[in-house]
Amino acid sequence: MTAPAPDEARRHGWRIGSLAGTPVYIARSWPVIALLIIAVFGPALGRPDRGATYGYLVAAGYALLLLVSVLVHEAAHALAARARGHSVGRIVADVWGGHTVYDATRSSPGTTALVAVVGPLSNLALGVLAWVAEAGVTNETASTLLLIVARANFLVGVFNLLPGLPLDGGQIVxxxxxxxxxxxxxxxxxxxxxxxxxxxxxxxxxxxxxxxxxxxxxxxxxxxxxxxxxxxxxxxxxxxxxxxxxxxTAGPVDDVLEPVLLLSARDSLADVHRRAATRDLGTTWLVATDEDGWPFGVFDPEAAAQVPSAVAPHTPLAAVVTAQPSEWVVPLPHDAVLTDLVRAMSERNLPVVLVVDETSRRVRGLVTADRVNAVVGAALARRRRG
The missing domain is CATH 1.20.58 (Methane Monooxygenase Hydroxylase; Chain G, domain 1)
Incomplete structure (x- = not known):
């Protein structure tokens, strides 16, 4: 996996490493938790015979070990998702604990439950390890930290198994x-x-x-x-x-796609007008293709209207086309649902998408964000009425 761009890395926080190619970050909100732990537990962990700063140092050690626990929890999610064939975008420790971002486009109930449950199970395992380790140490400070870490991991593990989202137990439900x-x-x-x-x-x-x-x-x-x-x-x-x-958005992608007529960018505007006059285009979109036959832009009727009729035979279609970014062509499997299309449009931040078959690369149709919003809005309205 390639490293994220600097702006993206800054948005997620400080990158501290990677796990099987997945970048691992500490969010800029995490120090809030660390300072809160130090402020709350520092006085309680103080010892008159160890000096004024002893309790705060122990609390700082607990904050650091808690961060490790969070990262282990999220790493368990990431490794489980990767084992089930999903790409993992990042692991982030933040003010609410952490989160793991993975592509769940083709996930299943079983995979979703598995990825969810391994997180709290890893905390329970850490709690057991800390509890066992505490029995074998003689240093009082180490014993205190291990007991705190054990209890914290037991608490986090059990709490995350509660049956409600956004907790991992909610994912299982x-x-x-x-x-x-x-x-x-x-x-x-x-x-x-x-x-x-x-x-x-x-x-x-x-x-x-x-x-x-x-x-x-x-x-x-x-x-x-x-x-x-x-x-x-x-x-x-x-x-x-x-x-x-x-x-x-659980319906088929084809429900929102509008037909497309592919035209060579070298065709004259006059030829385009003649072809349009011989057929009822209706909602058909005119899409220009390059020399290799690959679609790269959408016909702009307003720009075409500005071209004088005398010049139209000598004006190529490419002159009146709104070029689109290369990622506007989205390949989807034949059984893809609208959810998959919405996710692709959102991830690529595209208002217009040309959908092609994932296998044959045949053009299936074009859709705009406005049409998707209209279809989804109508479906939500029907659900509310029902």
Missing amino acids: SALVWRLTGRKGAGLVAAGWLGRAMAVATVLWLVGRPILQGEQVALFEVVWPVAIAFFLWQGATQAIRAGAITDA
């Missing part, structure tokens, strides 16, 4: 519903609503329960659960929205 219903969108929506339930339950359990029991609750003990609940609610809402869009 989503995959299960997908398998049972045959609809990926239904899985996302179901796991998204469970994620919202997890957000509410987090606040009720960690804040509401102690208050109802008459306990004193410190400000930090309120802020932290609320921050976690906000993260869960936000991710769950995005999952519900994504699920609705996924269902709305």
